Amino acid sequence: MKVIQATASTFWAEDDADKRFYIVGTLGSGLLRFEVIARLADGTRGNVRGRDFFDAMMQHFGVKVRIIEGTWTRAHGLTTNLDLFNQATAAGLGPEQAALVATKTGQWADAHGFTKVVFQKLQPRNAPGHYDEVVVRFTL
Amino acid sequence: MTVNPTVIEELREMFRSGATPSRLVQHIAERHPEEERLHFLVQDYFREAFGVDIVRGVSLFDPANCPSLRYAWWNNDLLAEMVEKQAIWNCDANRAEGAFSPWFAGLTAKSLDEHFNAAKGSGIGELRNVWDRLDPQEQATLQRLIAGHGWNSEKVKILTHLAERLQQRVTELEGQLEKVSESTKG
Numbered sequence: 001m002k003v004i005q006a007t008a009s010t011f012w013a014e015d016d017a018d019k020r021f022y023i024v025g026t027l028g029s030g031l032l033r034f035e036v037i038a039r040l041a042d043g044t045r046g047n048v049r050g051r052d053f054f055d056a057m058m059q060h061f062g063v064k065v066r067i068i069e070g071t072w073t074r075a076h077g078l079t080t081n082l083d084l085f086n087q088a089t090a091a092g093l094g095p096e097q098a099a100l101v102a103t104k105t106g107q108w109a110d111a112h113g114f115t116k117v118v119f120q121k122l123q124p125r126n127a128p129g130h131y132d133e134v135v136v137r138f139t140l
Numbered sequence: 141m142t143v144n145p146t147v148i149e150e151l152r153e154m155f156r157s158g159a160t161p162s163r164l165v166q167h168i169a170e171r172h173p174e175e176e177r178l179h180f181l182v183q184d185y186f187r188e189a190f191g192v193d194i195v196r197g198v199s200l201f202d203p204a205n206c207p208s209l210r211y212a213w214w215n216n217d218l219l220a221e222m223v224e225k226q227a228i229w230n231c232d233a234n235r236a237e238g239a240f241s242p243w244f245a246g247l248t249a250k251s252l253d254e255h256f257n258a259a260k261g262s263g264i265g266e267l268r269n270v271w272d273r274l275d276p277q278e279q280a281t282l283q284r285l286i287a288g289h290g291w292n293s294e295k296v297k298i299l300t301h302l303a304e305r306l307q308q309r310v311t312e313l314e315g316q317l318e319k320v321s322e323s324t325k326g
Contacts, residue, residue, distance in 0.1 A: 004180055005141070012180050019176055024183055026193045031253075033194045037179075041200075075213035076197040118280065120256050121288055135252060 001048045001056060008064075011057045021046030023053035030066030032057075041077060054108045068114050068138040070105040075133070081105050082134065090129025095122060099136050109138035116140070141184045147171050151189045152229060156242035158305040161186075161218045162201070162211035169203040191225035192218060219302065220295050224249035243305035249294045252287065259286035 002016035009028060015021035025034035034057060038050035058065065072082040081103040088102030089095060096117040100106040106117075121135035150171075151164050159167070168178070168185050175181050179198040186192040196217060200210075223244050230242070250258075260283060264271065271279065 004177070010183070012183070014177070020199065022177075022179060022199075024179065024194060026183075026187075028193060035194065035196045037199050071196065073213065075216065077200055078197065119284055120252050121291075122284065123288070125285070 001052065003056070003060075006060050011060045013053060013056055015046040015048045017047050021048060023050075023057055025057040025061070027061050027064060030064060032061065032065045032068045033071070035078075037078070039080065050104055051108055054105075058112055065112075066139065068105070068109045068112075070099070070103070070109075070134065070136045070138070072103075072105075072134045072136075073132065082131065085134060086129050086131055089131065092128075095119060095128075099134070100138070106136075106138065113140055114138035141177070141181045143181075143184045143188050144171065148185065148189045151185060155190070155222065156230075156244075158243055158302060158309055160207075160211075160302070161195075161214035161222075162206055162208070164189075165195075165198065165201055165211075165214070166203055166206045169201075186218070189229060190218075190222045191228040192221050215299065215302075216295065219298050220249040220291070221251070223247050223298055224251060243301050244298065247298055247301060249298065250290075252291050255287040255290040256283065259283045259290070 001013050004012040004014055004022075006012075009026060011023070011025040011027075011034075013023050020040065021037050023034060023036045025032060027033075034054070036050045036053050037046075038048065038053060039045045070081060072079070072085065074082060084103045085095075085098050088098035093102065096119075098106075099117050099119075100110055100115065109115075116139045118137045118139070119134065120137060121133055122131060123133045124130070147168065151167060154164060154167060164186075165178075165182055168182055169175070172178075172181060178201065182195050182198045186195050195214070197213060226244065264282075264286065267282070274282070
């Protein structure tokens, strides 16, 4: 993994063997927003796991992170978390539990102690297995 | 990544004139044709030019296939934040006497976070008498729905202004085309 930019508010890193795989993270007022590309739409995977990108970002920002935000939408076409979330809610898990235990971001956040889940957006309403847009926050 | 101040001003001017975020990403790609890490460069430009925290989905952008409706998600993701933060990046234009008025002049936007906080029990007058009788899950659901409604309403308002600006532009171009056609005939 190669770190491209690491400041008080940004963390960018990439797979040093393949630039198509990367993480961009931004921290403002304790709120962490990020995007990881560890797998392409065609299934191709990079050499760096998404979890490793995430851990490197968390290590960089350290205790300044108070909230980890997940923004999952079908519109982007990057639907790993959304698909996992929908599978879990379709199987009967409540949204909070599904976000924390079934999604990549939730599992990574959980591993860093961010276990409280608050949804800021969950659309369409009451649609287990068929959500299109989710904004969720994980806190300590 | 090194951002070019000239390009930053170009992006701001394009946005004021009605360029959508995908057009701005395309412009960045055109101005940095050798850049292999567009996904990082776009972050820098949108932060410097518009105060945007993060631009998601840049890896899916194909400069050869733009404009395209497939990039409409950026209008949902970014426009409100760009308008929300105009005080940071558009202050000079607002002060300029007789300056061209951008399509978002007079529009305001709040972050989802602000909407979410505003929708907490004390902020919802109509629900004051029943709020304490709701359980935390019900309160959280109501808060989310009210915040989402407010946020989406602002986005719609912004999009309606942009749509009208784009229609103005189409009408201007149709007028120019008509003049060219007439002069060619003559």
